[in-house]
Amino acid sequence: MKKYSHLILILFTFLLLQTACKDDVDPIADETEDYSDVLHNIANNVILPTYSDLKERAEELADITSNLEINPTPSNLLAAQEAWVNARSPWEQSEGFLFGPVDEEGLDPSLDSWPVNVTDLNNVLNSSNNLTVEFLEAQEGTLKGFHTIEFLLWGEDGTKSIDEFTDREFEYLSAATGALANDAASLADLWLPASGNYIEYLLTAGDNILFPSQKSAIEQIVDALEIIADEVGNGKINDPLSSQDLSLEESRFSANSKADFADNIRSIQNIYLGMYGNAGNNKGINTIIAANNPQLNTKIKNLLEQTIILIENLPGTFSEAIFNNPSLVSEAQDYVRNIERILAVEVTTIVAEL
């Protein structure tokens, strides 16, 4: 009996000691799974090649517009417009990860400010300033980058012909595409291991000041996806649609808005699936979701694919669709908003419990 009471006391003591600190356990400290493969794949096989494509195609755009200045022919104008569309695609596909150098070094406003400061642009064109890359690098984002180049290549109503160009516009274009190529190259280089090496933060997540855990890096990646889904659904599509105002449409001069939005969703898809074209080993956010909720994973994959199809299948240009097929545009918008909600709620909840 005496022995027995000892045992009870021991048991009780143990129980107390065990439970005493329960409330105190930090859930973040309880990391068990290793997500290195997911982070390495996303960083090496999605983010790096996206930026490397951007750098390469921005360079091509600069070369082709320089050629346009020397040989201003209709076919060279077409080639320059095509080069703009080609360079635009990897940029839009990079908007699902707008963190790091793109933000810290002021590259986003320099590459992609909107709207264009048309009043100042005309004043610059009418001035005697030397239109060089250096001159444009010193100007505000609203006087350079994708949309200023777009405005110059297509004109306000998107129908600009080669005869309508002035010499100063050719000069401005060459300088602006040169500045764009420099920015794109900086952005790509700042991620590269051999240069700025921002990629290291993702590769060594769990062991650096930016991402003290792998989970925190995954949270950042998912948050960035949610941010672009929100921007497409509640900004880029919503602003022109809800007010029926084309001046609020981002890539309206080039009639490239549908491609812009589809590429933004592709950006989410790339990170989600851990694939960029043929690059990648399919270890993305899907790996994490599939392990926790396979049905949700299937749902997200289908939703991303269907959303891209819905956007690309809108009849005519986005400007036309707003007026002629607003219900189809609304449907696409609902799909995008659905992506945003699933990322914000279901995916975020799973990641929070990693």
Added chain:
Amino acid sequence: MNSRFFLLILFIAASISCQKENLTIVDREHIRAGGETTIFKSGPDAFSYPLANLRTELVTKHFMADANFAAHFVTSPAPVQDGLGPQFNQTSCESCHIRNGRSNRPQYAGDVNTGLLLRISLPGVGEVGQPLAVPEFGTQLQTKAIFGQEAEGTLDISWVEKMITFLDGESITLNKPEFQIKNPYIPLPDDLQISPRNAPAVYGLGLIEAIPERDILQNEDPYDADGDGISGKANRVWDLQTQTHALGRFGWKASTPTTIQQTADAFNHDMGITNFLFPRENCSDQANCNQLTDREFDIDEEFLTTTSFYFETLAVPAARNQDAPEVIKGKQIFEEARCSSCHLPKHVTGHHDLEELAYQTIYPYTDLLLHDMGPDLADNRPDFLADGSEWRTPPLWGIGLTQIVNPNATFLHDGRANNLEEAILWHGGEAKSSVEHYLKLSKSDRQSLISFLSSL
């Protein structure tokens, strides 16, 4: 018998440790720096979330308002977002408040891509006690202009070294920037007063606004009646909406009373965007003021109030690593060095129209009062009741995430401090004894204090 006695002791010890746990739960209240509004995020987007308890429909409104924060303004006439300038510092809110956090300080003389600006004035005060505007320049130097117009000037910067030696023999060299104005569009008066102001982080403003005025005033001790070397004085500033004097809460010198007035002021002085609180261009009455539009305001009342709502509903991130021994030690040193006398940890908010902000127990680590910070930090430019060496105690919540959100961000009003230790060392005046305490600490204790600050 002995073993039984031992077990009994162990049992009691375990029970006590249990009670202690209950106590630590109360002690952990400060982790939720913004009470129920707190978000648990620590990455580069840590300053970019709406209040955790915000109603769903207001979350939508918050994200709509985010677009205003990101909106780049252009020269009139234009179909959207026009009215920029003619003189300005930057074209959008986010150009200075990087990811809702602090700005980069200028990297070189003439650097215009910075969120640091110069407030300027002449000796004396205006009719409601405000700084006296400089004729042809106003109260802020705009370093940019729309194309074809003249900027007011650019900033010139030179650095002065200062060496600090710790009691343990280690020393550190600090750098202090001195600002001048380069290439003014017309000559500047000789008695010009310049105050550099780095763009601060913009989260948690709604909670600051919701702290009851009486609770702030209760900590005032303008004549240091209690003899602790720390005075603390509230600023009384001009409220444009009520047209009366009011308690100043926002800005480096607490020169603005409300979030909406702070927002409206920034639109007007930083971007040249007129609004119902600041209906005139920042260059009105100046020789360089052309290109005025004939419309009433560049942004309407809804745009302004929505933008202000964005700042009010940006959440404060939670404190982290509170169980780490060095953080616990650092927190103790924070008290011992009496940092907490001005960086007052706790407040309870009162009524606020936005009920999510009301009656929250919060840990901003500020008394929101003005303190003399000594000659090294002095700007020698009074701002309402703040004299030339007084500054508002800035909040410390989220400060440890500053350089995770923007790795180029630095600390203090002119961005001179590259890290938190440098920021501590620049404190003077009423904080002199705290700095002396810090200088006497061992290296590991100094590191503990930094760890505590970094955990906020």
